[in-house]
Amino acid sequence: MMEKKGAVILLSGGLDSATAGAVARDQGFAIHALTFLYGQTHAVETRAAKEVARFLGAEKHLTLNLDLQKIGGSALLGTTPVPKGRDLKTISSEIPSTYVPARNTIFLSYALAWAEVLDVFDIFIGVNAVDYSGYPDCRPEYIAAFETMAHLATKMTVEGQRRLKIHVPLIQMTKGEIIRTGLSLGLDYGLTWSCYSPDPQGRPCRHCDSCILRAKGFEEAGVADPLLSSL
């Protein structure tokens, strides 16, 4: 049996990264899942990442601690309250306080380091430029620039013939399309987690940007959210 080609998948435990992982699996990649604990107020997400990694049959799942709280600057790090009850138009057009400075750049840098150690040339990230909550580091032009930089950054690309590829299978999809894609690949969204600000009982708040975008997605896909129906 031929050995599968490996890929590093940035897996937060959220809906998007789980779908990106399902796409990678469907494309025949052996999955090396990478999750970060960075003091986010919604650390429950990383427990979901473990479940999703197992569901996807990951060869390895690495969880790294990042010292981002010392840098601060984001509602997701507990600096200011997570915004609640914003409408979809505002969510899609403004850079919110949940933006974590340079987060995807830091995440992709670690993915690049691990890819080099594993000798794999494919990284999957579930960024999305449609329902993307206004983060600058989710745009196609940012991803392209990271890829160009990565090509110059590492021993493997300097010495080898191959070019590192950042796969962004969801970048042009709506939330509804993302969910339909995952469902068609057999993904169990009941394992995923989106809420930035769970209630004291550990249930999704349903009012933060992330809950609102998730609800919109399931509505568009015309299916019930298995996470909510299991509560």
Next chain:
Amino acid sequence: MMEKKGAVILLSGGLDSATAGAVARDQGFAIHALTFLYGQTHAVETRAAKEVARFLGAEKHLTLNLDLQKIGGSALLGTTPVPKGRDLKTISSEIPSTYVPARNTIFLSYALAWAEVLDVFDIFIGVNAVDYSGYPDCRPEYIAAFETMAHLATKMTVEGQRRLKIHVPLIQMTKGEIIRTGLSLGLDYGLTWSCYSPDPQGRPCRHCDSCILRAKGFEEAGVADPLLSSL
């Protein structure tokens, strides 16, 4: 009095980054020094970073823990022995086992995050493409690509008019020129540390690539290394 413009300085405690910091200070920047503990076998370097930051009059000195050992892949992380007794030609032409995968990309990503929180647009890094030990992420084309990526990555560059600049004042200098530059700016090299592999008494080994390059630098500059004369 006008407030000084701030800059983030990547400060390892080594000779190069200390010199880059001295150049930044000389150019009138208020210094925000950033040091990483990443399981390097030569953690004594980070104690030197504290001394250098104080010497440079840094406004703030942040030391972050990086979880790089789980990723592995470098002699500096204790995976394999640090090479000793290599000649200068080999040091300058090969990528050595002390290469840490994607290290400068990870370091610069954190610097970018902190710069955004501080609202500063200048980052100094002491990379060097002459006596550079063959690391791909010390080359000018890599730095330029990182700068382009950074411009697309953050809220401050998306919303603002300004462009982030990565300063590499040492990139075209020999080790001798670096040391002469630092001395002309009053830098005390006795505070800096270079050795990858100190002996049991905590003294520089004098045989690793970093010790050999440092010795070459002081020889070229025609001065004694104050670190060695203080032992």
